[in-house]
Amino acid sequence: MSRHVLVAIAWPYASAKIHVGNVTGSHLPGDICARYHRLAGNHVLMVSGSDSHGTPITVVAEREDKSPREVFEHFHRGFLEMFQRLGISYDLFTHTDTENHHRVSQDLFLALLEKGYLYKQVQEQMYSEAQGRFLPDRYVEGTCPVCGYEGARGDQCDHCNTLLDPQDLIDPRSKTDGSTPVLRQTEHFFLDLPKLARAGLAEWLQRDKEHWRPNVINFARRYVGEGLQGRPITRDLEWGIPVPVRGWEGKCLYVWFEAVIGYFSASVEWAHNQGEPEAWKDWWYNPMARTLYFIGKDNIPFHAVIWPAELMGVEQLYEDDPTRRLNLPYDIPANEFMNLEGHGMSGSRNWAVWMDEALDRYDPDALRYYLTVAMPETRDTDWLWEGFVRRNNDELVATWGNLAHRALTFAYRRFDGRVPVPGSLEDVDTHLLAQIEAGFEPIGQLIARSKFRAALAEVMALAREANRYLEEKGPWFQIKEDREAAGTTIYVALKAIDSLKILFAPFLPFSSERLHQYLGYEDPLFGRSYTATFEEEGGRVHEALCYDDREARGEWRPSELPVGQVLRQPEPLFSKLDDSVVEEEQARMGAGGLSD
Numbered sequence: 001m002s003r004h005v006l007v008a009i010a011w012p013y014a015s016a017k018i019h020v021g022n023v024t025g026s027h028l029p030g031d032i033c034a035r036y037h038r039l040a041g042n043h044v045l046m047v048s049g050s051d052s053h054g055t056p057i058t059v060v061a062e063r064e065d066k067s068p069r070e071v072f073e074h075f076h077r078g079f080l081e082m083f084q085r086l087g088i089s090y091d092l093f094t095h096t097d098t099e100n101h102h103r104v105s106q107d108l109f110l111a112l113l114e115k116g117y118l119y120k121q122v123q124e125q126m127y128s129e130a131q132g133r134f135l136p137d138r139y140v141e142g143t144c145p146v147c148g149y150e151g152a153r154g155d156q157c158d159h160c161n162t163l164l165d166p167q168d169l170i171d172p173r174s175k176t177d178g179s180t181p182v183l184r185q186t187e188h189f190f191l192d193l194p195k196l197a198r199a200g201l202a203e204w205l206q207r208d209k210e211h212w213r214p215n216v217i218n219f220a221r222r223y224v225g226e227g228l229q230g231r232p233i234t235r236d237l238e239w240g241i242p243v244p245v246r247g248w249e250g251k252c253l254y255v256w257f258e259a260v261i262g263y264f265s266a267s268v269e270w271a272h273n274q275g276e277p278e279a280w281k282d283w284w285y286n287p288m289a290r291t292l293y294f295i296g297k298d299n300i301p302f303h304a305v306i307w308p309a310e311l312m313g314v315e316q317l318y319e320d321d322p323t324r325r326l327n328l329p330y331d332i333p334a335n336e337f338m339n340l341e342g343h344g345m346s347g348s349r350n351w352a353v354w355m356d357e358a359l360d361r362y363d364p365d366a367l368r369y370y371l372t373v374a375m376p377e378t379r380d381t382d383w384l385w386e387g388f389v390r391r392n393n394d395e396l397v398a399t400w401g402n403l404a405h406r407a408l409t410f411a412y413r414r415f416d417g418r419v420p421v422p423g424s425l426e427d428v429d430t431h432l433l434a435q436i437e438a439g440f441e442p443i444g445q446l447i448a449r450s451k452f453r454a455a456l457a458e459v460m461a462l463a464r465e466a467n468r469y470l471e472e473k474g475p476w477f478q479i480k481e482d483r484e485a486a487g488t489t490i491y492v493a494l495k496a497i498d499s500l501k502i503l504f505a506p507f508l509p510f511s512s513e514r515l516h517q518y519l520g521y522e523d524p525l526f527g528r529s530y531t532a533t534f535e536e537e538g539g540r541v542h543e544a545l546c547y548d549d550r551e552a553r554g555e556w557r558p559s560e561l562p563v564g565q566v567l568r569q570p571e572p573l574f575s576k577l578d579d580s581v582v583e584e585e586q587a588r589m590g591a592g593g594l595s596d
């Protein structure tokens with residue numbers, strides 16, 4: 001039975017480049033999930049986009065004397081190119097400064113207002129007398145009242161992840177000029193979280209969450225359980241989505257309130273772009289659909305509490321059938337962080353491996369492989385250059401690449417470029433094929449449960465089995481005495497490789513696609529990513545990354561490699577990296593200067 005699967009990936013702020021930690025935290029696990037489900041015959045919609053609002057963007061714009069739009073469009077274009085090169089197969093990667101997203105966010109706000117889940121309250125907000133304006137939360141820093149961390153931001157403590165208001169901070173200071181801000185009164189809309197908790201949010205968090213990662217569900221339950229308060233969802237800001245209420249000019253929807261709406265608005269945009277404006281409902285109203293949110297741990301409160309609260313409160317949007325309800329998250333497999341050589345990655349300190357630069361120097365599948373084996377699924381991990389080189393050389397090249405290349409070149413040269421006709425299969429032959437065939441179900445289950453490291457380790461273990469088989473059989477010796485026996489071995493090896501190609505495909509799409517061609521297939525396994533420019537009715541124009549899988553024919557099932565199929569001339573799938581890479585990269589990082 002095929003199922004609708006929404007793969008929703010955290011929206012990156014378009015104020016800095018994306019580093020490997022961001023990729024392994026959300027974009028790559030989401031892509032592996034999406035590619036697996038497409039192969040398994042499910043209907044995947046994978047969406048995200050650039051967060052073009054919020055103070056990270058205005059901070060950069062002010063520093064560089066540019067408009068916020070110039071800043072976010074620059075980084076957004078870089079994201080589109082980088083994701084395409086890395087094979088992150090978004091059905092739609094858009095941004096939040098579209099008319100569509102503004103309209104959907106305002107409609108959702110108004111629906112919550114109408115249902116009584118928003119209330120107005122005068123609050124005190126940090127105000128800079130020197131600059132004559134209210135300071136956005138991220139412009140205020142101070143000491144965290146919970147853990148005592150001295151560099152906590154006004155919206156959240158990076159050390160203990162507690163969500164904060166700037167006035168919670170001890171010794172607050174303005175990030176721009178270090179001055180002490182004063183408190184001044186201003187009126188805002190608040191999301192009534194206590195009321196939403198009573199209306200079902202708290203109960204929902206207690207129900208059917210066994211498949212959630214413990215850190216995610218524990219955080220959410222604690223958050224809702226302990227003195228839950230309403231949170232302001234508007235701000236005194238010029239850059240953002242205007243509050244759609246008369247008399248509220250000059251105020252915007254708070255970025256964390258509207259960015260999560262992006263999953264929904266991007267689905268609506270995707271359907272519109274497809275010319276099937278209702279198609280998004282298959283993922284958002286169909287109770288059998290599964291919606292998975294791939295995020296970093298710093299985003300847990302917004303996805304496990306705030307976004308479900310918004311969805312639950314609004315109940316439905318753009319739907320005629322009064323009985324239907326918007327789908328709440330099925331799973332939120334939040335990842336921990338990836339550090340770099342033992343230190344936390346930091347864009348501002350230039351202590352990071354930038355994804356686009358890594359792609360200038362290394363094969364995308366080699367990068368994807370390492371980012372999967374070192375994925376921070378249950379605890380923080382480290383990007384180690386020595387580890388990258390070793391995993392590439394010892395596993396990708398020595399095990400999987402060599403296996404495929406040796407068998408293919410032998411068939412290509414010694415069996416007239418065709419899949420050889422086998423003699424009768426012996427136990428050792430059928431055993432290998434059965435072993436690999438038996439891998440599809442459990443490995444697919446591991447991927448569906450977001451256990452990507454374990455899944456990839458299982459696939460690599462099967463590749464080792466196939467390698468051992470080829471080594472023991474030694475077709476290069478067999479052929480001297482018994483051509484048919486050698487043909488049988490190569491047939492079995494190619495069939496094993498053909499299956500392994502599918503098992504590896506969600507992780508290593510580029511090399512699997514090449515291998516698929518070497519094996520003589522015509523139709524591609526996967527679809528094709530491309531960028532497109534969309535003009536909206538109000539005249540705004542935006543670029544987005546899209547995915548066309550109409551030609552894709554890959555299927556999550558064991559090989560049915562036809563005997564006699566004509567092969568294409570094979571090339572090595574991966575290349576060995578020289579040990580000098582480690583020193584070169586470490587010198588490059590040192591040049592960036594890590595100092596506390």
Ligand SMILES: [Zn+2]
Binds near residue numbers: 144161162
């Ligand atoms: Zn803290």
